[in-house]
Amino acid sequence: MSTIETPVYSEATSRPAPRKVALSHLSVEVGHLYMEDLTNGEDRIRTQFRRVAPWLQALRSAQQAEVTDGKARISTCFLIDDYFRPDTDPSVIMPQLLRIAADCGIEIDYLAREAGCHEADRVQLAEITRGMLLHEPPVGATGSRPAAQKSGWLCNGERTPDSSGGQAMRGSTLWQQPEEFGKRNHSIFLDVEMWKDIPAKGGEPAHRKWSCPFLAAVWQLIRLGALRNNGEPVAQPRPWPTDSWPRTWRELPAVMQLSDRPSPFSAYRVASILPKTYLKIEHAVNVILDHLTLDEAVVTQTAERAVEEGVELPAQLTDRLTNIFIEAVPTVRRW
């Protein structure tokens, strides 16, 4: 009898194995600017990159200290806000942005478009991510009833009971507190709007408008190499020449490789150096990421690769995510 068991019969569709993506040790997002900031002169861009540069250096050193043999694979990236403001011109914005970044000693390896987090290469990344949502059950949830969900919203606990209608009619005006699940002593309750369904109006068809935190959650999933479409990698970087920009963002790939032979775009760990104004968005991103069921095959594959490379990897996705908040450049509109 043979000691090696080989199956006598197998079928191609019975066991899909996800395809791997190349992984760096660390991916660093080197700042973020609203479109208004990008179109309002050089100073604001320059101030932010100047403040980002030393932290990027610090992250490089910190990552290198974790890698015992050889050079740490680190790549940098920058996300453009074209989902909410597609009306600007890349051929104006990009040369200026890259020049100032270079002046400040920051090389941007990869450029990504926020609209690409909605859809990249005709793959609906935001819809795929929506399908991964796992709402948190209230205490006493047996599975008998479907979870009471407000479409498009996600919270990290139990909302204040609805006091409108019958209750209020009887004069009950007592406030009941919301509660964070798994809290430490006190609650920090967060209710995030993930999308809004816009009904058809004036010739424009009904559509779903994704929120900034939801697209940012998709962004982190792509950076962590955790998203697949039917086992295939999504939003893979495509080389793009830095001296040739079209007039609209739509003409650009979702993720572009701008530098020569950079480390891979996706990484075991990701860090974002952002102005402090993004604190609440990143909190929301963390809540969304903590409420997703990931593709188990991808999770296992990544964990195995980390072990092979001697990389220690936390089991939970959000534990692989670092935020550094820097002082924000004051907004034009001050009130």
Next chain:
Amino acid sequence: MVIIGEVRTSLLHTSLPLPGAAAADLLALRPGTQVRATSRPINRTLSPDTVTGVDCSLPSEPRTRSRGIGTVVTRAIVVGGMVAQASSRAELEWTDYRERKPWKYYSRRPGVIEVSGPVTTDQVLAGFQMPSRQPETLDLGSISQRMINHVQDRPQLDNLTALRTRPTSMRWTAVGVEDAVPAVRLHIEDATMRTVRVTVPPHLLEEAVGFCEDLALHDWLYTTLGHVIAQAERDMARDADPMKGLRAGLSLLVRLWMPGAHVSPELRPLWQGLEAVPGFSEPWQRQVDWIRDQVFMRSLAAVEELHH
């Protein structure tokens, strides 16, 4: 190590068996995640898993305090393009920590429920095998039922059925015991409810899920063919034509009978046990023969009538 589960089985609301590609389309319930399918010896299509969070007491006998926090995993299955199943399951893991942890801890462990409190494994197993579910305790049946409703309501189905059938429920427990010889006990609770206990070595615990789904399928086929015969007998007793139901039973159900075909080879001995007591394939074959005889004799009689 313990897994508990509940399978609901029903006739798919379709007039003709769905081809493999249509079944895959029907069960594409999660964007970006592949449907799994095998085409031999008979088509069996599995939806991607859906996950449901729970935080509640577990059924127990005698009733004992417990708290289970975690997730239930559910999948829909279509066999032979004709039978729909929804299968929910959760592995139970005992823990000393009674408070709820941050959700990311549970969302990273789909299909695991952490159990705290004085309740023992045996009490939960006994509670789960009770004929009626204890109120306010874990309800895998409702989760499965919602999944089957969701599939049956999909626009891919024409909502016509050639046979009147009843859905069945199978509530099962699988216990992993070192060096255990695989064993199964099937109990028919009433017309639609069955309970099953499986004991296997720990490394085969995951495979027990597929076995219980296969057992639920064949129990449903057996039960349904029994209904077809009972209906035919009632028709014949009141001189009505039983042929429509008999023909539908023959053409839709008989080809689906393949106990163990999609079960891990190591667990096929469980089927051998059930074939011995209470017997599955032999009485099934006798039912099929009876139906064929009826159809044959009635066809013959019809031909003879034509000649006169």
